[in-house]
Amino acid sequence: MEHRRLGKTGRNVSVMGFGAWAIGGDWGAHDDVTSLKALHAAADAGVDLIDTADVYGDGHSERLIGRFLRERPGETFFVATKMGRRVPQVPENYEPDAFRAWNDRSRENLGVDTLDLVQLHCPPTQVYYTPEVFAALDEMVAEGRIRNYGVSVEKVEEALKAIEFPGVASVQIIFNMLRQRPAERFLAEAARRDVGVLARVPLASGILTGKLRADSSFDATDHRAYNRNGEAFDRGETFAGVDYATGLQVADALRDLVPQGATMAQMALRWILMHEGITTTIPGAKTPEQAMANAAAGDLAPLPPATMERIRDLYDARVRPLVHQRW
Ligand SMILES: NC(=O)c1ccc[n+]([C@@H]2O[C@H](COP(=O)([O-])OP(=O)(O)OC[C@H]3O[C@@H](n4cnc5c(N)ncnc54)[C@H](OP(=O)(O)O)[C@@H]3O)[C@@H](O)[C@H]2O)c1
Incomplete structure (x- = not known):
């Protein structure tokens, strides 16, 4: 598995990570035994970065990862967690005492003294204009509570603002074949600042696996059933903000481009890694089979230039008008 340096953290992490939202169990079907098997399958395939958050399953995702870490003594993993969504999303809630309380809880859930990385979890835009917030995070590094901090953002402009703070080591952002604006506006600047x-x-959210159909059904607890129009949280988090019918049409148009021996999901993951400035990607797997298939995408040959061009053209014609100026 290829490794890339995660910016100012100085840590080399696998280009294919593990997104641990779904295994938290607060949406869709899941069971812990299968979730743990998925984590182990990813690790066996060389994945050593896991992304979670204190709110995924109200801590359940973190606790499962803690258990997984204990089951693999002597191995090194990089666990990126998040904080900031256990309370209403208002700037006043981003303050040092709350940070410390959330940090205590995450360290306990994960069973570690120091978190590798904590990311502010899509805070309101105003937070990026509040230097006191970032000073509080610097203090938490000094106290040994966290080794590094970063941000998870909704919008490119939030990412650009966040990385003006020298302590911001990483940015998490939606980037895929249906969400290409970060490549135009953000990735080069992140690389320049060693973020x-x-x-x-x-x-x-599965559209780019090519497996979804117009009549696919989702559990009522699955955000793909209830957040298609941003009813519960940012619309961009579900199907990357593209309406379902258009997403399916684009996935159909992508079928011809899938390299022999690969799946559309693997092509989608490889497309992301084609971009300089990307360190890792964190597909959300719930089963060992998905985890292994995703990890294997890290070893696919680079996509040919003609394929990259067709994907770009498809985006320009079908997707750009819908989403490009929204995030
Ligand atoms: N605000 C934030 O910071 C934020 C928000 C969203 C996500 N995230 C992070 O990003 C991660 C990934 O996002 P995501 O899970 O929402 O979306 P995603 O990775 O784009 O899609 C996940 C879905 O794709 C399907 N899938 C995954 N691997 C597959 C494979 N190999 N073959 C076929 N289908 C496969 C699964 O669908 P089925 O369930 O239908 O099988 C899964 O639910 C999360 O786990 C989380 O760590 C962070």
């Missing part, structure tokens, strides 16, 4: 980039929602 690591985690590409999230790489499969556009």
Whole structure:
């Protein structure tokens, strides 16, 4: 598995990570035994970066990862967690005492003294204009509570603002074949400032696997059933903000481009890694089979220039008008 340096953290991490939102169990079907098997399958395939958050399953995802870490003594993993969504999303809630309380809870859930990375979890835009917030994070590094901090953002402009703070080591942002604006506006600047980039929602919530159909049904607890129009949280988090019918049409148009021996999901993941400035991507796998298939995408040959061009053209014609100026 290829490794890339995660910006100012100085840590080399696998280009294919593990997104641990779904295994938290607060949406869709899941069971812990299968979730743990998925984590182990990813690790066996060379994945050593896991992304989670204190709110995924209200700590359940972190606790499962803690258990997984204990089951693999002597191995080194990089666990990126997040904080900031256990309370209403208002700037006043981003303050040092709350940070310390959330940090205590995450360290306990994960069973570690120091977190590798904590990311502010899509805070309101105003937070990026509040230097006191970043000073508080610097203090937490000094106290040994966290080794590094970063941000998870909704918008490119938030990412650009966040990385003006010298302590911001990483940015997590939606980047996939249906969400290409970060490549135009952000990745080069992140590289210039030595900021690591985690590409999230790489499969556009499953659309870019090519397996979804117009009549696919989702559990009522699955955000793909209830957040298509941003009813519960940012619309961009579900199907990358592209309406379902258009997403399916684009996935159909991509079928011809899938390299022999690969799946569309693997092509989607490889497309992300084609971009300089991307450190890792964190597909959300729930089963060992998905985890292994995703990890294997890290070893696919680079996509040919003609394929990259067709994907770009498809985006320009079908997707850009819908999403490009929204995030
Ligand atoms: N605000 C934030 O910071 C934020 C928000 C969203 C996500 N994230 C992070 O990003 C990670 C990934 O995002 P995501 O899970 O929402 O979206 P995603 O990775 O784009 O898509 C995940 C979905 O794709 C399907 N899938 C995954 N691997 C597959 C494979 N090999 N073959 C076929 N289907 C496969 C699964 O669908 P089925 O369930 O239908 O099998 C899964 O639910 C999360 O786990 C989380 O760590 C962060």
